[in-house]
Each structure stands twice: as structure tokens, then as C-alpha cells.
Amino acid sequence: MESSKSDAAKSQAVERFLKSQNNFLTVKELVAGIEKGDPHFLAKAITLVESNLDRHKEIATQVIHQILPLTGKSIRIGITGVPGVGKSTFIESFGKMLTNQGIKTAVLAVDPSSNVTKGSILGDKTRMNLLSVDPLAFVRPSPASGSLGGVANATRESILLCEAAGFEVVLVETVGVGQSEYLVKEMVDFFLLLMLSGAGDEIQGIKRGIMEMADALFVNKADGDNKLMSRKAAQAYRNALHLFPAREDNWTPIAGTCSAIENTGMDKVWHTIQSFKQHQSDNKWFEKRRKQQAKTWLLDQLESSLKTCFYEQQEVKENLDSITDQVINGEKTPYAGSQELMSLYLSGIKSKD
Amino acid sequence: MESSKSDAAKSQAVERFLKSQNNFLTVKELVAGIEKGDPHFLAKAITLVESNLDRHKEIATQVIHQILPLTGKSIRIGITGVPGVGKSTFIESFGKMLTNQGIKTAVLAVDPSSNVTKGSILGDKTRMNLLSVDPLAFVRPSPASGSLGGVANATRESILLCEAAGFEVVLVETVGVGQSEYLVKEMVDFFLLLMLSGAGDEIQGIKRGIMEMADALFVNKADGDNKLMSRKAAQAYRNALHLFPAREDNWTPIAGTCSAIENTGMDKVWHTIQSFKQHQSDNKWFEKRRKQQAKTWLLDQLESSLKTCFYEQQEVKENLDSITDQVINGEKTPYAGSQELMSLYLSGIKSKD
Numbered sequence A, B: 001m002e003s004s005k006s007d008a009a010k011s012q013a014v015e016r017f018l019k020s021q022n023n024f025l026t027v028k029e030l031v032a033g034i035e036k037g038d039p040h041f042l043a044k045a046i047t048l049v050e051s052n053l054d055r056h057k058e059i060a061t062q063v064i065h066q067i068l069p070l071t072g073k074s075i076r077i078g079i080t081g082v083p084g085v086g087k088s089t090f091i092e093s094f095g096k097m098l099t100n101q102g103i104k105t106a107v108l109a110v111d112p113s114s115n116v117t118k119g120s121i122l123g124d125k126t127r128m129n130l131l132s133v134d135p136l137a138f139v140r141p142s143p144a145s146g147s148l149g150g151v152a153n154a155t156r157e158s159i160l161l162c163e164a165a166g167f168e169v170v171l172v173e174t175v176g177v178g179q180s181e182y183l184v185k186e187m188v189d190f191f192l193l194l195m196l197s198g199a200g201d202e203i204q205g206i207k208r209g210i211m212e213m214a215d216a217l218f219v220n221k222a223d224g225d226n227k228l229m230s231r232k233a234a235q236a237y238r239n240a241l242h243l244f245p246a247r248e249d250n251w252t253p254i255a256g257t258c259s260a261i262e263n264t265g266m267d268k269v270w271h272t273i274q275s276f277k278q279h280q281s282d283n284k285w286f287e288k289r290r291k292q293q294a295k296t297w298l299l300d301q302l303e304s305s306l307k308t309c310f311y312e313q314q315e316v317k318e319n320l321d322s323i324t325d326q327v328i329n330g331e332k333t334p335y336a337g338s339q340e341l342m343s344l345y346l347s348g349i350k351s352k353d
Helices: A007-020 A027-035 A039-050 A054-070 A087-100 A113-117 A148-164 A179-185 A208-213 A224-243 A266-282 A285-312 A314-328 A334-351 B007-020 B027-035 B039-050 B054-070 B087-100 B148-164 B179-185 B208-213 B224-243 B266-282 B285-312 B314-328 B334-351
Strands: A075-080 A105-110 A137-139 A169-174 A190-195 A216-219 A254-257 B075-080 B105-110 B137-139 B169-174 B190-195 B216-219 B254-257
Touching: A027 A039, A027 A054, A027 A148, A039 A054, A039 A137, A039 A148, A054 A148, A054 B334, A075 A087, A075 A179, A075 A266, A087 A105, A087 A169, A087 A266, A105 A148, A105 A179, A148 A169, A148 A179, A148 A285, A169 A179, A179 A208, A190 A208, A190 A266, A208 A224, A216 A224, A216 A266, A224 A254, A254 A266, A266 A285, A285 A314, A285 B285, A285 B314, A285 B334, A314 A334, A314 B285, A334 B054, A334 B285, A334 B334, B027 B039, B027 B054, B027 B148, B039 B054, B039 B137, B039 B148, B054 B148, B075 B087, B075 B179, B075 B266, B087 B105, B087 B169, B087 B266, B105 B148, B105 B179, B148 B169, B148 B179, B148 B285, B169 B179, B179 B208, B190 B208, B190 B266, B208 B224, B216 B224, B216 B266, B224 B254, B254 B266, B266 B285, B285 B314, B314 B334
Parallel strands: A075 A169, A075 A190, A105 A137, A105 A169, A190 A216, A216 A254, B075 B169, B075 B190, B105 B137, B105 B169, B190 B216, B216 B254
Antiparallel strands: none
16 A cells, blocks of 8 residues: 555556556556557556556556546346356357448456466367457456456456447356356356257256346357257246346346357347346436446455565565464464464554554 | 554444344354354354445454464365256255254355345345254355455355354355356365266366366266266266366366265265375375465455555545446546546545544
């Protein structure tokens, strides 16, 4: 916390730092580049947002602050489904349909599990070949590492950057399993669940909770011999969705079929999203949800600031290792160790002028 | 943080509080009851551990502190697999095999998703009918709510309580999807992954990361017509496991088949766990992993203490709502709001004597 430094002094320090670096652009240059919609500048800014270095974070914060008036105008779409459901090919097909209509489309991915497993397998594949080279599209792979909260914050800021660069649709793909659905649901306007026919609901790990989060549910790979079965599956989901209690926003989730390979059903997905947006705008839920999401973001940000402040405290730095060792060797309970470190932390703050 | 109060004064305050309550027992009574292995007292203590009330937490802390010397002697087994794989019936069958051998067995469940979805569907079912009434078994359903970290800490403390009550095997079932695997892996000695034959790996949401976490992988429902296919699936997994890089602890995960309905393969699972324990004791990894887990626990505990300290700060309490409103209404970025609250928090700590 450098709350004593004035904002102007901070600004100057950042500019000085930037000028001393050849590999990074100034805040001004970055903002100007993003405003022009230059993908090179957008990518650079996202790199800063994802960085763990304090200096990069400082620049990212200033960029975000300056582009803020340009944000909020896209429709943010989360896309989830079990591995193997064909998320990447779906996004390729859906994205191409949008860019063919002249709609600027950005694709981001969230994979917090790559933090634990040290690199997702999906990340190795070459994905979205057509969309990656489309001048109206911007495709960004998942950040390689970071805490759960860190990945979430970086993705939120990346969404804002894409919006400032003029992207009208931002697709956020969940790559990880489980926790990423909840993260992504909290940062998008519309949540699309892709399913497969033939695999039982239970096998797909689709708990009621995940189905409840979805604004639409499309059975993918509805092609070839699979068409009839996919339609039957969609009908079964449609029936199931009707059994769910009515939503606060009064939206009834849609169930349909699509095929990324045969490029069918993509228009139906887009039509559904547009109907949803109209519906939510009419009943004010669009704005309401975005406000709720801003609150969640604030709380996540607070949590990460709290931790940074704690671990950077001199007294904590000096004692963390020895207390951790005592806990590891069973001389102290984790609770007692935690209490001791908290006391050191608090007295450290008090003694500092 | 009441670090100023002496432990003795705290103790007395807790005893006074307890005496004023008819529905809760004293720390002394609880500890004595747990030591005797009384399931009634064990259940009461777990209720306190799961409680969000400060007074309950205080009692729970004292109980845990007192029973600590009696803990650590069980084998802690995590059990995971997609919904539908038959975890509950497996645990019923496996648990009965253990109790038939006179082995005291406790079953805990972790379902952090119930926090989000407000109650898991699985929680509604009546589960483990035989085990629930077995005098050598203790079955505890998942806590109804709580933060991710809260659920994890409560489960860790519940494991200790079960151990103090003399349970030799503690089974921790993951009920949620995704995040619960990582939580549970961090608190058990042995991690068992249940699979199904016939459903592709991808469909089962089994990413390399989850397979890498498993110490053994059993194909469940290997009964009736499904036997041959299950054996083939186990062989395929065995081959796949051999392709993984060697583990630091040098254990090669086992793949096998079992049927909870026909009660077959349960002895093989138990034999695998015993071999694993011997293997890990011989090469010191058993102790090493438990130490790593104690460290994780300390860090989780620290995180939750940090948050409690923050949100209970007077200055934060007074300003949280108005700053949150400003963020929600777009007058401030989440980052700026967070910075402001952090400044208030830090100056609040400094001004307090």
C-alpha cells in the first residue's frame, strides 16, 4: 500500500519506468492503440493485466482506468461444457458466423486448473485456425498460471480491454472443469452450456447447479447419424428445464441443437442470445446483473489486496518460515500458528508510521 | 483478534457461556465424550466445527486443541468420481467390509458446490442405509453451506475429531464436481478415483490433472454384462497410467475393477490402500505429505483470519456499503474501491490502541 504517494507522483514514476524499458509501451501509447482497435496493443495490454509483476500491474491499472469510459458495450458470452463436447470447434464456427456479419468478436479462455496441473492438455492443441487469422476476430489463449482470483481478475480486465478495442461480442470459454464455470458465470451476460447426446446427464457431470446457471443449452455434434438422437436429447433437456423453478429474471432457458462441423444451428444460438439481451434489457436485469458482478469483482479485488498487504509486511516476512516450520513439525496447530502471524501482522502495521 | 485476553480468561469465558446454554456441552464434556468414541459427542463437536458463530468456533478450537494428541493415527482416504459413478454405494459396500473386520470407519463428505447451488441434489437422497446404523461406523453428511475455505477447514477438523474418537479409517467423499477434488486431495493420504466403463474419458471429465492426483483408479459397476467391458477399461487405464511421468514418491497408481452392488473388488481396494501405506511409510512420503498438508492448512487458516479481521474492522464496516454502491453504480472501478477500503482498514488498525 503506497497510499501516501500522490497519484501524480505515481503516474510519473510509471512513465519513467516505461521509458526505461524497450519492450513495453507507455500507458498513453497503449490506450491510443487499444482505442484504435489495434490487436497488437490489445494483446500487449492483456499481457500486462496477466502479469504478476507490480510494475506491470501498475501500468495495467492505469490503462484500465483510462479506457473505462469505452467499456461495457459488448455482449459477454460464457461458453461451457465437458471436455470433448467441442467447445473450440463451436467457437470457431460461431465466431466465423459473427465475423461474416461484420461483428467484431473476441475470444478469451479461463482455465484455473492449469495452475494446479501445470498446463492444460487442451492448451497444446492448435485451436481455432480460421478465427485466429480473421481480421475481425481476436483470440487469446488462457493465461498460463495464477491463482483462482488472479485468473478471474485478469479475465475481467481483459474483457474490458476487448470492449475498449471495439469488440462487440466477447466469448469467454471455460477450459477447466468445475470451478471455472462459477468464475465465468460471474463475469458474463449470457451463459451457454454445450452438451452431447448419448452420454447420460449424470455422466456429463452436469449437476442441477450447472444446468441452473445456463441461459441456453445446445446439444452440439448434432450431425450425421447423430441428428435424431441430438434432437431427442434437446427435447429431454427442454422438458427438464421446464421443471426448474421460475428464475428471478423470468427468462426460460432455451434448449436446441447445433453442429460446429456442419455449421448448423449457429444462427439459432445467436438469435437466442439476442432475444435474451432484449428480454433482460426490457426487465432491467441486464444492468442489475452487471452491477452484481461489479460487486463480486470488488470483493475479489479486496481479497487479493489483503493477501498482498499481509505477505509484504516485514514482520510477516521475517516470521512466516519459522512459524510454518513449527506447524509442519506438529509443534503448533495451524490455528495457533495463524493467530501468532496475525498478531505480528497487526502490531507491524501499528508500529509503522 | 483478541490476542490481549489471556488463554485462561478466554477459557473461563467459554465455560461460562457453555454453562448458560442448555443445548451445548462443555469443552471438557465434549473432549471426554469424543475420547470414549461416543458418536453423539463426535457429532456435536463436528456441528461446532461447522458453525459460523464465533462462540461455537471458540469452543471448537479448544476441543481440537485438547484432542490433538489423539489424532493422526487413521488412514485418510479421499474418494472421487463423476456423479453417477456410484460413490455412495461404493462407500456403503467398502465401509461394511471394513466394519465386518472390526475396523472403525468414519465417512465425511465435501460439497463446496452446495454453497453456490444452495443444496446438492445428492444430499436429498437417503444414503448409506446399512453403514449409517452400523455401530462401528460414523456417517456425516456434507455441511449445508460455507465458503470454500470454510468447508475445507471444517472437514480437516472433522477428520481430527473422528481420529480422536478412535476411527481407524476416515473416508472423505467428494460430492461436488471440480473444485472439491483439489480440496480433498489436500487433506487425505490416499486418493481413490472411481470410473465407469463405456463412457469415454473425455466425457467423464477426467482431465489428466485429476488422473494424476489418483493413487488408485477403480472401474465401478463391474457387474453383470458390464464385467468384461470394465476389465478392458481398467486395462486401458493401467496402460495410460504407465505413460505418466514417474511420481516423486515412486508409487505407481493401481487400476482395477469393483462392484459395489455385487460386493466384489472391495478387498482389492483395501489391499491397495494397505500396500500404499506401507510403501509411503517406507520411503517417508506418508509423513512428508502430511507435513505439506499442515502447511496448506495454515495458509488457508491465515486467509480466513485475514478476511475476518478486515470485515470486522470498524472503519471497514462503516464504509463498505457506500463504497460498494459507488462501484456498483460505475462511479469507481473495483480496483479504486478496493484501494480506498484498504486505506481505511490500515488507518483503522493504526488508530486503535
